[in-house]
Amino acid sequence: MNKNYYDHPLLRKNSLRYREYQENISNSALNKNTLVILPTALGKTIISLLVSVNILYNHKDKRILILAPTRPLVNQHWDSFVSNIKLLDEQTVVVTGKIPPHARTIVWNNKLIRLFFSTPEVVRNDLVEKRLSLADFFLVVFDEAHRAVKDYAYTIIADKYIKQCLNPLILGLTASPGSEKNKIQEICNNLFIENIEFKTEEDKDVKSYINPIDLKWQWFNLPSEYQYVRSILKTMLDEKLNWLNSRNVLKRNSKWIFKRDLISLGEQLRAKLNITLEENRRSIYFAL
Numbered sequence: 001m002n003k004n005y006y007d008h009p010l011l012r013k014n015s016l017r018y019r020e021y022q023e024n025i026s027n028s029a030l031n032k033n034t035l036v037i038l039p040t041a042l043g044k045t046i047i048s049l050l051v052s053v054n055i056l057y058n059h060k061d062k063r064i065l066i067l068a069p070t071r072p073l074v075n076q077h078w079d080s081f082v083s084n085i086k087l088l089d090e091q092t093v094v095v096t097g098k099i100p101p102h103a104r105t106i107v108w109n110n111k112l113i114r115l116f117f118s119t120p121e122v123v124r125n126d127l128v129e130k131r132l133s134l135a136d137f138f139l140v141v142f143d144e145a146h147r148a149v150k151d152y153a154y155t156i157i158a159d160k161y162i163k164q165c166l167n168p169l170i171l172g173l174t175a176s177p178g179s180e181k182n183k184i185q186e187i188c189n190n191l192f193i194e195n196i197e198f199k200t201e202e203d204k205d206v207k208s209y210i211n212p213i214d215l216k217w218q219w220f221n222l223p224s225e226y227q228y229v230r231s232i233l234k235t236m237l238d239e240k241l242n243w244l245n246s247r248n249v250l251k252r253n254s255k256w257i258f259k260r261d262l263i264s265l266g267e268q269l270r271a272k273l274n275i276t277l278e279e280n281r282r283s284i285y286f287a288l
Helices: 020-029 044-058 071-084 101-108 120-128 153-164 181-190 224-246 259-274 282-287
Strands: 034-037 063-067 092-095 115-118 137-143 170-174 195-198
Touching: 020 034, 020 044, 020 195, 044 063, 044 071, 044 137, 044 170, 063 071, 063 120, 071 092, 071 115, 092 101, 101 120, 115 120, 120 153, 137 153, 153 181, 259 282
Parallel strands: 034 170, 034 195, 063 115, 063 137, 092 115, 137 170
Antiparallel strands: none
């Protein structure tokens, strides 16, 4: 093998530069449901691509589903795959909500298609409405896997996949799974993760691929007009926080409320919406 590039029957010649850590992680992910935690720009998509070409080559009757949260991300994955993999045009497809439901049924049932790229809401809806079965999908990839919490579409898809497929294989990709242990555990539970592959920018086999950043700190005082605008924004923020405090939605002094607290509170309120009767939701909407 040319150590400068990956060599595989399904990969275009000299299209992917070789990185040992990517190969090691992809080999590991072929055997167990795996969550890959890798800093941005270190090739999470390439790892999913390497896993995919091995499956496509060794299991010629199986298919693969690549999921990403937004249409631009879905198209980005599709572009990366078709640029590097030797497949016919009719063997790959992007499935989004722009395709009508009856047409999606035809697409899902087309056995010539080996690689599907889609948004999670579309897949969840088609699973629920029985327009899609994941029984013959050898691999499902969940990009931005940290979203697989609570009732996000990823959790429903993973559950359906495990139940419908005899030999399911899941690959989760994320750069930021969160710092709270219970959230990471929830992601692993929801995606049925058996194996975690974790790399940081300080790891020996990764460090050489990181472009060094030269930082120089400079301190300065804000001009008076900036201070004025800042005080207005601070007053507005305090009003909102005090409103939440007065209604016992927030239970902490507003001086010690941080961005992560508000994000967490937003998730709690959205979850509460789902179990609250329509006529009682008004106050929750106001809080959100």
